[in-house]
Amino acid sequence: MNSPLEARSLSLNREKNAVLNNVSFTVAQGEIFALLGGNGAGKSSTLLAFLGFLEPAAGEVLVNGESVGKDIAAARSAIAYLPEAAALYGHMTAYENLDYFLDLAGKSASKADYDKALNRVALPDEARSRRLQSYSKGMRQKTAIALALLRETPILLLDEPTSGLDPVAIDEFHDLVKNLASAGQTILMVTHDVYGACQVADRVGLLRRGQLVGSFAAENGERIDTETVHAAFAERETA
Numbered sequence: 321m322n323s324p325l326e327a328r329s330l331s332l333n334r335e336k337n338a339v340l341n342n343v344s345f346t347v348a349q350g351e352i353f354a355l356l357g358g359n360g361a362g363k364s365s366t367l368l369a370f371l372g373f374l375e376p377a378a379g380e381v382l383v384n385g386e387s388v389g390k391d392i393a394a395a396r397s398a399i400a401y402l403p404e405a406a407a408l409y410g411h412m413t414a415y416e417n418l419d420y421f422l423d424l425a426g427k428s429a430s431k432a433d434y435d436k437a438l439n440r441v442a443l444p445d446e447a448r449s450r451r452l453q454s455y456s457k458g459m460r461q462k463t464a465i466a467l468a469l470l471r472e473t474p475i476l477l478l479d480e481p482t483s484g485l486d487p488v489a490i491d492e493f494h495d496l497v498k499n500l501a502s503a504g505q506t507i508l509m510v511t512h513d514v515y516g517a518c519q520v521a522d523r524v525g526l527l528r529r530g531q532l533v534g535s536f537a538a539e540n541g542e543r544i545d546t547e548t549v550h551a552a553f554a555e556r557e558t559a
C-alpha cells in the first residue's frame with residue numbers, strides 16, 4: 321500500500337537558496353511523524369511542498385502515492401493544514417468561521433456537527449458565538465483544529481501546533497492528536513519543541529540546515545526518550 325506521505329530525495333529552493341537537500345521519509349497511515357529542527361531548518365518549507373506551494377528543485381513529494389506536482393488539487397483535498405498562526409477571521413464567530421471555510425472546501429455540515437467537532441477540541445460553549453478577536457491563541461487553535469476535523473481529510477499537517485499554548489492546552493492537544501492517529505489519520509507535524517515531539521510522535525526526524533540528520537522511533541509501546549533526542553538535537557545544532 322502507498323504511504324499517505326512521502327518525500328523522495330526532496331530538495332527545495334527558496335529564492336535560489338537551497339533550503340532542503342535530498343530529504344527522504346515516509347509517513348504511514350495512522351502514524352504521527354514529527355520533524356524537529358531549529359529556526360530555518362526547512363520544516364515549514366517541507367509542509368508547503370506537500371501542499372504544492374513549493375515545487376521541488378529535485379526529487380518529489382507524494383501524497384497517497386501520487387506526485388503532488390501531477391495533481392495538486394488531489395493532494396490538497398486529502399490534507400488539512402494548520403499553519404502556525406491559525407488562518408481564521410477575527411470578525412467572525414467560531415460557527416461563522418467553520419461555515420465559511422467548510423464552504424470554501426466544498427463541504428457542508430450541520431450545527432450539530434460543528435458542536436460535535438468543537439466539543440472534541442473542548443472549545444467552551446459560551447465562546448462559540450463570540451467573534452474570534454476576543455479569543456486566546458489556544459481558543460483560535462482549537463477552532464482551527466475543529467475545522468480540520470470537519471474536513472475529514474485522511475492527512476493532517478501541523479506547523480508548530482503548540483507554540484503559544486499553555487501546558488494544559490498542550491496536553492489536551494497531544495491527546496487529541498493521538499486520538500486522531502488511532503482513528504487512522506496520518507499526521508506530519510513540524511516543531512522545535514523536543515519534549516512535545518517525543519510526547520506525541522511515533523517517529524521523530526531531526527532536520528538540520530535542510531538535511532535529515534537523524535531519526536528516532538517509539539518502540540514496544542514506549543514513548544521516544546526525550547533525553548536521547550534532546551542530546552542528539554543539541555549536538556547537531558552546535559556541530
Ligand SMILES: Nc1ncnc2c1ncn2[C@@H]1O[C@H](COP(=O)(O)OP(=O)(O)OP(=O)(O)O)[C@@H](O)[C@H]1O
Pocket residue numbers: 334335339357358359360361362363364365366512
Ligand atoms: N518566503 C520565503 N522566501 C524566501 N526564503 C524563505 C521564505 N520563507 C522561508 N525562507 C527561508 O527558507 C529557509 C527554511 O525556512 P523554513 O521556514 O522552512 O524553516 P523552519 O524550519 O520552518 O524555521 P522556523 O522554525 O524558524 O519556522 C530559511 O533559510 C528561510 O530564511
